[in-house]
Amino acid sequence: MNSTQQLQHLYWRAGFGPRPQDVAAGLSPRKALRQLLLDSEHYEPLAGPTLSYTNPQGMVMTDPASTKNNPVPNGMVIKPDLPAPPGAPAAPVALMRPRAAFKGGTIAAGVPRLRRADLTPAQRKMQNEGIRDAFNNMSTAWMERMASSPAQLREKMTLFWHGHFACRVRQPDAALSLHNTTRQYALGKFPDLLLAVSREPAMLQFLNNQQNRKEHPNENFAREVMELFTLGHGNYTETDVKEAARAFTGWGYDRQGNFRFQQREHDTGPKTFLGKTGNLTGEDVLTHILAQPAAATFLTTKLYRFFVNDVPNPAHIEPLAVAFRKSGYDIADLMERLFSADWFYEPANMGTHIKSPVELLAGIRRTLNVKVDNAQPLLGYQRALGQNLFQPPNVAGWPGGRNWIDSSSLLLRLQLPAILFKNAEFAVALKQDENDIAPNQTKAERTVRPGAGAHLPLGPLQLLLGATPTAQQPEKLSGFLLQASIRPENLQLVQQAAQQKEPTEALRATLMNLLSLPEYQLA
């Protein structure tokens, strides 16, 4: 493997692919990594007026009774306040502001309390559309960042944590707040990230900790914190789950959507958790979890599978896990070690990762400097391919790897360049259940059609091509676009397809053909 391929490998794994200028700059992978880390130091929240949802009727959407009976999809968290300023610590002191009492559903005076079921069909439709727009705009804004931000590693890490801390709620504001928390701590210390995520109303709601009370413990949150977020199955007992659930009693959120510790609901009695006994709090539980070596191994394995290879290699993972724990779970430090390891650049780890739909689309945009007139259809393609940002399939996130590929998704992936750049005929009706927000959409409303208006500029490629004669361009470009080596007969066909065309058209045809190969599905 030459150093250009290694450099491209780094850009694909630590971000959303190399741009021609990245390759032309010819940095060593080591220097490029340092630059990526530097460029990703800064945290900038995803924000903007179109990303939040304000109910046009000024109504509160639920009351405690309906929240209780309908815990997951319909409880609305109203959050009129601005999110915490960038860099604000996630300490409870900072998040807890005096609010009207939660119990009894007291809310801002003068605002009528209406249940969702009480809305007229027109109001309901308007509400659904407002919520859907906010989610669409959030996804579009994030995709734009992935394609264009210099903070590539932070974007990629945020995508990793988005799947790790998978959460699906109906409230755009709560979802955005959780997103920005993972974005903020994406490269920080994992204990800070874990604590902050555990205090996000979206997560507390999704994992039912709002229903976790002294008298009626709900174990869902405690279980998933251990099974999915930190330790993995088999590294704790059912008793540990029960005891941890008791420690998390009282962790909830108020009607303004802020974390709120409700002392009255908290079980202050002695608990025994992972061998430690005391009047443990939720914070204590998180601390004890991270004291387990199993936590470092579990997290490092998951990162390895996402960034290196679907098949974990314990010989690579264990030393990283030890260093991770020793560093106080410093994520940036771990990632630097991972991307610097010799084995990271071994052939077995290059060009062997099946791109997720988001990686595929953001990758096309980034590596080729693609400009789009309308980003909304791109979201439709992602969804049709199985990855709807902010709407993971379940609490375990997207399984990834070969799960992305089935007959229909593969055909759509191979057609994608033609749909994007040639407006090729295309219509896919998304499934009804793609979206809990508007489950009664008609087929026409669910159908994704072309119309992104994507433009493929050829100028930047000149940085790579230089004076390369037309006949050698396919080979040169395949080296840039494909991380899995191209089959010789495929190269021959791409070359044939580029013959007898004027240079610009030949270049365009070559790009389209390379982007449509099964090899392009890999990074």
Add this chain to the structure above:
Amino acid sequence: MASTRREFLRTSALASTLLLIPKFLHALDRGPGLAGLRDATGARRLIVVQLGGGNDGLNTVIPYRNELYYKARPTLGIKEAEGILALDKDLGLHPALKGLKGLYDQGQLAVLNSVGYPNPDRSHFRSMDIWQSGSGSDQVVSTGWLGRYLDSNCPDCQRPYNALEIDDTLSLALKGGQRKGLALKNPDKFHQISQNRLLAKVSKETAPAHQEQVDYLYKTLAETASSADYLYDKSKIYKSAVTYPNSDFGKNLKTTAELINSGVESRVYYLALNGFDTHVRQHEQQQRLFTDLGNGLAALADDLRQHDQWNNTLVLVFSEFGRRVGQNASNGTDHGTANNVFLAGGALQKKGVINNAPDLLNLDQGDLRHQVDFRSIYASILKDWLGADDTAILGAGFERMSGLV
């Protein structure tokens, strides 16, 4: 720059992709194929109809002699005089379900009441996930129950058309760990997308690249192309003359019948009828959807009967949850729990209303308690109908309902 389909096929990179399928993969066409499924248990097949949105079971199979029902639903309750189609056990079908009543009268319908699972989840998405994966509400499983059926019964099958979904994208239900089903709206369109005239030009013998993931992608592509060929050729054999509802669901049922009557060797068909999230104006919505459902299934049964395929067909109709017992203020119902499941087919073992009507006296905070775990029904279908190992697919602990199918 819009282009026609013809231009697309000629110029698109996909065209060059498909012609690149190495010849060694074409050997798939002569592979072991469906044998494991085709020969099992008399080539029986299963059609799953998913009612998306959470159908209100209480207004589907109506306890019309129970005053608690009318008390909970003062305006939404359907009165006997409106044309309830009486079954036994003091239950009756919604007046729009004449198609199902026909099947019932012929002994070709089974009604199961209060089907659900412990700790029910009221999110559409999550509950559908649970029904499709066959998991408990406290488990997360990333494969579907019918996908695992393929894994378990046909590990060597190289044709994704073993299980077909009549739709543009594939549901979790048909995704296994190793084998996956195939989604298509109709064989012509799918064939058009996946084939082109250049395919014939492929002549070179090519060895696998020995790069596992690349080979996997090419293998999937080859299986897809070969399935598209097969389905396209086969489906030309029979075009239905039976009248189906003029709706998307009706068209999909017709496609299903055409594939079956053409002799396509698929064991599983999966279809959805959507729109059951009836928070408001439930009456109008159910009326329209049930007309579609009942008439559609009656037409399907007719069509298959005419070709001696109804006796080896079993239809399973389910929804991700039922609605709350009490109506809401908008003449609708909110998300609830246990619900009805229907089974239909020409050779049902148990017919009619299988178990007791839902107990409206003994509710859980206004919701029905489940009597039957849906995985017991799956287990019966897998073992007794499809001849599969239900325990390997669903895990232990779900007792089959003996003599059901």
